[in-house]
Amino acid sequence: MPDRPVEDLPPPQEIVAPTSTRGGLYRLRTPMTSAALPWIMPYAFLGPDGVSLFDAGYGTPEATAALTQQLVALDRKPSDIQRLIISHAHPDHIGMAGWVKEQAPESDLVMYREEAKHYSRMHHGHDRWERLMSTWGVQHGFAADAGTGDQRPDWAKEMERREQEAASKSDAAGETERQSWRMDRVTPDVLLEDGEELAFDGWNLRAVWTPGHTEGHLCMYEPSERLTLTGDHVLSRITPNVSLDADDDSVGRNPLAEFLDSLRKTAALDTALALPAHEELIPDLPARCQAIIEHHEERQEEVLAGISPAGGTPRLDDTATALEIASRVQWNRPWETFSIFKQRSAMGETLSHLRYMEEDGRVRRLRGEDNVTRWQRCA
Numbered sequence: 134m135p136d137r138p139v140e141d142l143p144p145p146q147e148i149v150a151p152t153s154t155r156g157g158l159y160r161l162r163t164p165m166t167s168a169a170l171p172w173i174m175p176y177a178f179l180g181p182d183g184v185s186l187f188d189a190g191y192g193t194p195e196a197t198a199a200l201t202q203q204l205v206a207l208d209r210k211p212s213d214i215q216r217l218i219i220s221h222a223h224p225d226h227i228g229m230a231g232w233v234k235e236q237a238p239e240s241d242l243v244m245y246r247e248e249a250k251h252y253s254r255m256h257h258g259h260d261r262w263e264r265l266m267s268t269w270g271v272q273h274g275f276a277a278d279a280g281t282g283d284q285r286p287d288w289a290k291e292m293e294r295r296e297q298e299a300a301s302k303s304d305a306a307g308e309t310e311r312q313s314w315r316m317d318r319v320t321p322d323v324l325l326e327d328g329e330e331l332a333f334d335g336w337n338l339r340a341v342w343t344p345g346h347t348e349g350h351l352c353m354y355e356p357s358e359r360l361t362l363t364g365d366h367v368l369s370r371i372t373p374n375v376s377l378d379a380d381d382d383s384v385g386r387n388p389l390a391e392f393l394d395s396l397r398k399t400a401a402l403d404t405a406l407a408l409p410a411h412e413e414l415i416p417d418l419p420a421r422c423q424a425i426i427e428h429h430e431e432r433q434e435e436v437l438a439g440i441s442p443a444g445g446t447p448r449l450d451d452t453a454t455a456l457e458i459a460s461r462v463q464w465n466r467p468w469e470t471f472s473i474f475k476q477r478s479a480m481g482e483t484l485s486h487l488r489y490m491e492e493d494g495r496v497r498r499l500r501g502e503d504n505v506t507r508w509q510r511c512a
């Protein structure tokens with residue numbers, strides 16, 4: 134946890150000044166649990182009698198206290214929340230939804246239709262998902278410990294150990310840790326379709342479906358001020374994780390292709406200012422979208438090169454697992470320092486590039502007798 138007292142929070146940042154016919158729009162902040170990404174920025178639309186939020190934060194005591202304090206600074210309170218619109222169902226965005234419902238039982242939880250399906254799958258099939266991901270990890274290069282009879286990759290065992298450790302802690306730190314993983318089973322009240330309008334308090338927001346980071350990621354476009362709320366789809370400095378997982382692969386999804394299409398779609402919105410869920414505001418959204426597209430084009434070349442071991446002359450018949458390839462591409466930190474979870478997410482990201490290049494005929498996958506998938510260049 135960042136050891137920053139809640140009293141140090143800066144005041145909410147005004148994006149649109151309050152007028153007599155509708156309220157203002159403010160950028161708030163609630164703490165994350167990682168030093169690398171210390172905040173998530175909820176956006177608060179103030180109406181005459183209430184508040185509508187785009188994203189909220191973790192369900193940790195620190196995050197709910199921060200949200201409360203920031204609403205109080207705007208002369209509002211948590212029970213005034215009328216709707217919580219969620220960009221996507223990751224715990225730093227939706228984790229607080231259960232608490233919001235407790236504070237404001239009449240409020241609506243709003244999300245994109247596809248995301249709601251994904252969200253309920255995560256709840257109802259969590260154990261199935263963990264099993265599937267274990268098999269998936271081993272299939273793409275993680276070692277399984279055959280000696281103990283436990284076929285799961287190391288990260289699955291480490292995850293279990295951490296969960297047990299957090300469950301056994303009774304202090305405030307344990308509570309924060311538990312809450313940062315938890316996502317209450319909150320039932321969405323309003324499901325949006327692409328292009329659908331959501332009108333409240335003189336605001337008129339248009340749903341922009343932007344699959345990639347998740348399959349039902351939602352941005353919102355506000356035409357009168359030319360604002361685009363981008364969630365995690367477009368951030369000012371980092372790029373969101375775009376992964377291929379076992380479920381995606383079983384239905385032939387190509388998440389990177391979806392993400393790149395979503396970036397082009399977002400770039401085409403007439404935007405004066407983009408409002409992301411982390412990091413800084415984005416004054417030139419099309420330029421930022423283009424930079425992310427170029428980053429992924431460069432990454433494809435790196436992934437292709439990573440099929441061959443470093444140092445040698447690349448050969449067309451070289452093969453490598455997704456995990457081996459991930460260990461050979463350039464990340465923001467040295468591969469050797471990656472935790473097992475970071476390795477898993479790097480593997481998922483590398484797989485999204487391999488799947489993309491498989492679709493356009495640059496690579497093929499070979500399934501060995503050991504059930505491990507290896508990748509090879511086509512030309």
Ligand SMILES: [Zn+2]
Pocket residue numbers: 173223225226365410411
């Ligand atoms: Zn996020």
